[in-house]
Amino acid sequence: xxxxxxxxTLDAKHLSCPLPxxxxxxxxxxxEIGEFLEVLSTDPGSVADFKAWTNSTGHELAxxxxxxxxxxxxxxxxx
Amino acid sequence: MSEKKKKLAIIASKADxxxxxxxxxxxxxxxxxxYEVGIFxxxxxxxxxxxxxxxxxxxxxxxxTAMPMPIPQIVGMLPGMTDVATAMMKSWMKGANVAxxxxxxxxxxxxxxxLIACQMTMDVxxxxxxxxxxxxxxxxxxxxxxxxxxxxxxLYI
Numbered sequence: 001x002x003x004x005x006x007x008x009t010l011d012a013k014h015l016s017c018p019l020p021x022x023x024x025x026x027x028x029x030x031x032e033i034g035e036f037l038e039v040l041s042t043d044p045g046s047v048a049d050f051k052a053w054t055n056s057t058g059h060e061l062a063x064x065x066x067x068x069x070x071x072x073x074x075x076x077x078x079x
Numbered sequence: 080m081s082e083k084k085k086k087l088a089i090i091a092s093k094a095d096x097x098x099x100x101x102x103x104x105x106x107x108x109x110x111x112x113x114y115e116v117g118i119f120x121x122x123x124x125x126x127x128x129x130x131x132x133x134x135x136x137x138x139x140x141x142x143x144t145a146m147p148m149p150i151p152q153i154v155g156m157l158p159g160m161t162d163v164a165t166a167m168m169k170s171w172m173k174g175a176n177v178a179x180x181x182x183x184x185x186x187x188x189x190x191x192x193x194l195i196a197c198q199m200t201m202d203v204x205x206x207x208x209x210x211x212x213x214x215x216x217x218x219x220x221x222x223x224x225x226x227x228x229x230x231x232x233x234l235y236i
Contacts, residue, residue: 016177018108022186025111056085056112 004062004074007035013042013070020046021053028059028077036062039073046071086115088227090235094126096138096168096180101236102127103183109232110190118187119223120215121197124236125204128196128211133180140164188214195222 010027012020020041028037039050047064050073054061063074087109091102102118109116120128127133140148140155140163148155148164155164178186188194194215201207201217208217227233 014176016175018104018111018183019176019178022107022111022178022183025190053112056114058113 004036006038006074007031009038009040011040012046013040015041015043017043017045017049021049024050024053024075025057028075031077033077033079035077037075037077039075041071041073042069043071046073050075084113084115085109086230086232087117088223088230088233089116089118090223090233091118091120091124091127092122093236094123094132094136096136096165097143098124098236099127099133099136099180100183102234103180103187105234106192107183107187107190110187110192114231116187116191117193117195117223117226119195119197119218119226121200125197125200125206125211127180127184128194128215129206130210130212133184136180137161137165138168193226195226 008027008031010023012023015023020039020043024037024039027039031037050061050064054075059078060076061073062076065072087105089102089106091099093099102124106116106118126136138146139161140146140150141152141160143155143164144152146164148167154160194212195218196211196215198217198219
C-alpha cells in the first residue's frame with residue numbers, strides 16, 4: 001500500500017451511525033477522481049457500513065485496518 | 080454506475096423521538112449510498128416538517144416499557160414526566176454522539192431526499208403550507224404510491 005497517497009483525512013472518531021457514512025459522502029466529493037480518502041472511526045458498526053457503502057456507491061475500499069480500537073478506511077474515489 | 084438507482088420509499092407516521100429517528104437515519108444514509116429517496120409524512124409524522132420543530136420533539140415514558148427509567152410505569156403518567164424522559168433520552172444520545180434530528184434532516188435535504196407532506200393531515204390538523212419547511216412538497220396518497228410503486232424498499236414507520 002506504499003503507493004497510496006492520501007488526499008484527505010476525515011476524522012469521524014466518536015461519531016455514531018450514520019454520521020461517519022454521511023460525512024464520508026461529503027468528503028469524497030471534495031477529492032478528485034482517482035485520489036484516496038482516509039476515514040478514521042471508532043464505531044465497530046462501521047466495518048459492515050463501509051463495506052456496504054462502497055459496494056453501493058461503487059467507490060473502492062482500497063484498504064482497511066484497526067489499531068487501538070480505531071478503524072481506518074482508505075477509499076478511492078472512482079467517479 | 081449506469082444501472083438504475085436503487086429507490087427507498089418511507090412513510091413516516093410518528094414524531095416522538097424514537098419514531099422520528101429511523102426515517103431520517105435511513106433516508107440520509109440511503110441518499111449517501113446513491114439511492115433515490117422519498118419520505119411521505121403523515122399523521123403525527125407531519126410534525127417533523129414543521130419549522131423549528133424537530134429538536135423540540137419529545138418521548139413519553141408512559142407505555143414505553145423498555146425505556147430504562149427507574150420509576151414504575153404509572154409514575155410516567157404524571158405531569159412533567161414526559162419532559163424528564165425527554166431530557167434523559169437527549170442526554171444519552173448526546174453521550175453517544177448521535178446526530179441531532181435537525182442535522183439528519185439537513186443532510187437529507189442536501190442529498191436530495193424528497194419530502195412529501197400529507198395534504199389530508201394538513202387539513203385535519205389545520206396546518207398551513209407556511210408552517211412547513213420550504214424544502215417539502217405537498218401531496219396525497221396517489222403521489223406516495225406513484226413514488227413507491229417502483230421502489231426497492233418501502234417502509235412504514
